Amino acid sequence: DARVTQTPRHKVTEMGQEVTMRCQPILGHNTVFWYRQTMMQGLELLAYFRNRAPLDDSGMPKDRFSAEMPDATLATLKIQPSEPRDSAVYFCASGLVWSSDFQETQYFGPGTRLLVL
Amino acid sequence: KNEVEQSPQNLTAQEGEFITINCSYSVGISALHWLQQHPGGGIVSLFMLSSGKKKHGRLIATINIQEKHSSLHITASHPRDSAVYICAVADEKLTFGTGTRLTIIP
Numbered sequence: 418d419a420r421v422t423q424t425p426r427h428k429v430t431e432m433g434q435e436v437t438m439r440c441q442p443i444l445g446h447n448t449v450f451w452y453r454q455t456m457m458q459g460l461e462l463l464a465y466f467r468n469r470a471p472l473d474d475s476g477m478p479k480d481r482f483s484a485e486m487p488d489a490t491l492a493t494l495k496i497q498p499s500e501p502r503d504s505a506v507y508f509c510a511s512g513l514v515w516s517s518d519f520q521e522t523q524y525f526g527p528g529t530r531l532l533v534l
Numbered sequence: 535k536n537e538v539e540q541s542p543q544n545l546t547a548q549e550g551e552f553i554t555i556n557c558s559y560s561v562g563i564s565a566l567h568w569l570q571q572h573p574g575g576g577i578v579s580l581f582m583l584s585s586g587k588k589k590h591g592r593l594i595a596t597i598n599i600q601e602k603h604s605s606l607h608i609t610a611s612h613p614r615d616s617a618v619y620i621c622a623v624a625d626e627k628l629t630f631g632t633g634t635r636l637t638i639i640p
Binding site: 461473475506508510519520521524527 | 565567569575576579582584620622624627628630631632633
């Protein structure tokens with residue numbers, strides 16, 4: 418049963434620390450998405466990759482967030498330095514797209530619940 | 535920027551009732567997604583629509599491109615359908631609605 422995995426599932430850290438979240442997409446999927454969910458803003462798209470290349474990261478605060486795909490089986494989202502307002506659930510999703518952006522079924526990971534004190 | 539509105543925000547119904555959740559948006563799109571978020575937080579993609587209607591089990595999703603409106607229907611609702619239902623619209627970006635919290639009472 419193929420699924421997207423994310424680690425860690427929970428992270429508590431202090432303001433100013435670096436946070437790294439990892440995602441393993443479903444094997445064979447060519448698109449990976451990073452989302453953030455907060456009570457105030459709901460779900461927001463932070464960034465996404467196709468065939469490991471970043472297509473759009475305009476949803477991310479550029480000064481502190483970075484997203485990469487070092488290989489087809491791993492996507493990372495880093496926050497440095499972290500701030501209390503970054504506290505949220507971060508979801509990764511993967512999909513297989515043949516034509517237009519966002520016209521694919523996305524499979525979501527379980528999320529990383531981040532709390533920055 | 536696409537403005538996405540869902541209604542109702544909260545919905546409580548008795549088991550067996552027919553449920554309708556609505557999603558409207560302001561700018562033309564290429565696709566619309568319906569997602570289900572379980573009480574534990576997990577998110578499942580239910581439908582991706584670009585036109586017409588799709589059905590999966592007791593769930594039916596419709597979209598009217600001209601009216602910029604989509605509906606998600608649940609027939610013979612069950613307590614396990616209790617979740618937050620979120621629509622997301624795709625144009626140049628993916629924009630999410632704020633969700634509809636559905637509670638089905640046995």
